[in-house]
Amino acid sequence: MKKLFIPILMVASLIGSTISVKAQTADEIVDKYIAAIGGKDNWKKVQSMKVEGAIQVQGIEIPYSVNAIHMKGSRMQGEFQGNVFIEITTPTKGWSQNPMAGKATLQPMTDDELKTKIDDLDIQSPFIDYKEKGSTIESLGKDEEDGNEYFKIKLTTKNKNESTYFFDTKTFLVYKQETIIKQQGQEIKMAVKSLDYQTVDGGIKVPFKVDQGQMILATKKVSVNPTIDEKLFTNN
Incomplete structure (x- = not known):
């Protein structure tokens, strides 16, 4: 009986600890991720950002810049x-505006296009105060x-956008983000490293290299809290 009793106790203990870990894994991972990227206090101070770099595609480099004000507006130009x-x-x-795709001047985004972009206005991090933002996370x-091994967490924003994030189990930094977006009535799975x-x-x-598969965004300079004219976020 003793030989049987010990393994049963071990299994019961293992099941109990697994349930306990699952109940807190997502928030623990998110907390460690936020700490790894500089901490909540530092990120909450970020109200604007300018990124300068180059888009690398098919052996060509296209200079680009992004000017963004937290939750107000973003402009990417190349x-x-x-x-x-x-x-x-x-x-x-x-x-x-994309002259090579027939858009010689600024054209309004469709509702689906805007829906996929609007969450990116949160330049701090979608995981900071995610509950207050109306988002949910799931391990x-x-x-x-x-x-390498990664923790997977699904983030669902209040706009019903869903993304799966892969967190490095050693550094807790985000390695990859998978998102399904709608383009021209079709659902397309995007993976960004x-x-x-x-x-x-x-x-x-912040990551200085963002790999989108067919192209890479290579960052050269990041300015934190620069003065940005909100007129950049108009179609004039």
């Missing part, structure tokens, strides 16, 4: 062979990729 590419997002409207266990994290002004850590 230029290639005299063609100017622009994407503007605000809480209520958005516009895009999806672990996964392995490229020889965040690499080369560096600490910038204000003690916050």
Whole structure:
């Protein structure tokens, strides 16, 4: 009986600890992630940001910049062979310009396009105060990729946008984000990898390389809390 009793106790203990861990895993991982990127206090001080870099695609580099004010507006702009590419997002409207896709001037975004962009106005982090923002998180266990192990957490925002984040089990930094977006009536799965994290002004850590598969956004400079003219977020 004793031999049987000990394994049963071990199994019961293991099940109990597993249930306990699952109940708190998502929030624990998120807390460690926030600490890894500089901490909540530092990020809450970030009200504006300017990013300068280059889009690398098919051996070509296209200079670009992003000017953003937290929860107010964002403008991404690049230029290639005299063609100017622009994407503007605000809480209520958005516009895009892409001469190579037949948009020679700023054109309004569709509701679906705006819905996929609007959560990006949160330049601090979607995980900071996520409950207050109306978002929810759910642990999806672990996964392995490229020889590394990752925690998987699904984030659902109040706008009903869903993304699955892969957190490195050693550093707790986000390695990859998978999102399903709607384009021209079709659902498309996007995977974005965040690499080369560096600490910038204000003690916050951001990825300087964002791999979107067909193109890479290589950051060269990040300015924290610069003065940004809100006129950049209009279609004038």
